[in-house]
Amino acid sequence: MxxxxxNFLFLLIVFVGIQFMPTTRNQRNEVLEIDFFKTFxxxxxxxxxxxxSCYDCHSNNTNYPWYNKIQPVSxxxxxxxxxxxxxxxxxxxxxxxxxxxxxKLKSIKNQIEKNEMPLSSYIFIHKDAKLSxxxxxxxxxxxxxxxx
Amino acid sequence: MKxxxxxxxxxxxxxxxxxxxxxxxxxxxxxxxxxxxxTDDNHxxxxxxxxxxxxxxxxxxxxxLTTAIIDGYLILKNALVNEDSKKAAEGGKxxxxxxxxxxxxxxxxxxxxxxxxxxxxxxxxxxxxxKNPIDHQREHFEDLSKDVNDIIALVGTDKTLYxxxxxxxxxxxxxxxxxxxxxxxxxxxxxxxxxxxSIQKQIN
Numbered sequence: 001m002x003x004x005x006x007n008f009l010f011l012l013i014v015f016v017g018i019q020f021m022p023t024t025r026n027q028r029n030e031v032l033e034i035d036f037f038k039t040f041x042x043x044x045x046x047x048x049x050x051x052x053s054c055y056d057c058h059s060n061n062t063n064y065p066w067y068n069k070i071q072p073v074s075x076x077x078x079x080x081x082x083x084x085x086x087x088x089x090x091x092x093x094x095x096x097x098x099x100x101x102x103x104k105l106k107s108i109k110n111q112i113e114k115n116e117m118p119l120s121s122y123i124f125i126h127k128d129a130k131l132s133x134x135x136x137x138x139x140x141x142x143x144x145x146x147x148x
Numbered sequence: 149m150k151x152x153x154x155x156x157x158x159x160x161x162x163x164x165x166x167x168x169x170x171x172x173x174x175x176x177x178x179x180x181x182x183x184x185x186x187t188d189d190n191h192x193x194x195x196x197x198x199x200x201x202x203x204x205x206x207x208x209x210x211x212x213l214t215t216a217i218i219d220g221y222l223i224l225k226n227a228l229v230n231e232d233s234k235k236a237a238e239g240g241k242x243x244x245x246x247x248x249x250x251x252x253x254x255x256x257x258x259x260x261x262x263x264x265x266x267x268x269x270x271x272x273x274x275x276x277x278x279k280n281p282i283d284h285q286r287e288h289f290e291d292l293s294k295d296v297n298d299i300i301a302l303v304g305t306d307k308t309l310y311x312x313x314x315x316x317x318x319x320x321x322x323x324x325x326x327x328x329x330x331x332x333x334x335x336x337x338x339x340x341x342x343x344x345x346s347i348q349k350q351i352n
Contacts (some may be wrong), residue, residue, distance in 0.1 A: 097265045097268065097269065099265055099266065099269045099295075100268065100269050100272065103269060103272075103273070103291045106291070107287070110287055
């Protein structure tokens with residue numbers, strides 16, 4: 001076998017091998033009582049914006065595209081989701097103390113305003129996750145109402 | 149030879165996909181009821197922080213319990229005044245250590261619950277301050293200042309401190325900070341607006 005073929009075979013075996021490494025799927029289908037939307041009674045248009053742009057990494061339910069079921073993409077994503085949920089988990093938002101809820105609401109607005117979130121790498125793949133100026137205004141207005 | 153390798157590879161892919169699905173179904177069932185906690189009265193976010201502000205009006209108790217927290221905070225505050233992000237991170241780290249060494253056993257039962265809530269929030273802000281650039285550090289410093297102020301109101305301090313206010317911080321909504329000196333040195337804008345702000349209150 002040529003060197004090229006050997007390398008190819010090696011990579012193929014590694015690729016197949018890592019498919020067996022287990023990853024945890026971030027999918028719990030039930031909506032908890034402490035979900036962000038339930039906690040604040042969010043209207044549907046706001047719910048859709050958050051679901052589309054934030055919930056994949058900041059909730060207990062990720063909407064996985066097919067390629068995210070394949071390693072090593074799966075790992076990368078698992079790591080992102082773990083980090084994302086550690087900072088902010090909308091599915092369990094009502095479980096945070098009032099003090100933390102308040103500072104999280106403020107940070108949500110700040111992160112969107114500064115275009116830090118949604119992550120540019122995420123928008124690159126999920127074009128529909130990008131928030132338009134109008135979307136942002138809707139979110140800001142709704143968040144400002146909550147803080148009153 | 150080649151064909152059989154492909155065949156094996158695909159067969160394995162499908163096998164692993166099936167395995168994942170099964171696991172997923174199992175963990176779904178297991179986790180369903182895990183996180184159901186009480187959620188009464190989630191609409192009034194302001195309540196608790198306002199309560200803490202009210203207790204500020206009483207004279208501050210003398211206590212050495214908070215000294216390490218405040219020391220870390222003041223290093224952080226002065227670093228932000230001097231636009232020194234690295235030093236600010238050090239201050240944040242000092243605060244994290246101070247929180248983990250805090251002698252909670254010396255608190256009363258009512259203090260304890262409130263302290264836990266404030267400290268949880270403060271630690272989160274300190275963690276962000278440790279690992280972020282100065283803009284983001286300042287953002288978290290707004291809330292952290294409030295948390296430290298509330299801890300002092302709750303537990304007390306031996307130190308003489310000044311509660312200062314900058315009307316332009318937090319997107320012109322204003323934010324407080326604590327200082328060990330009477331002179332105004334603004335941590336939110338640094339050299340850009342060093343003297344912006346006023347003393348709201350003296351502690352001790």
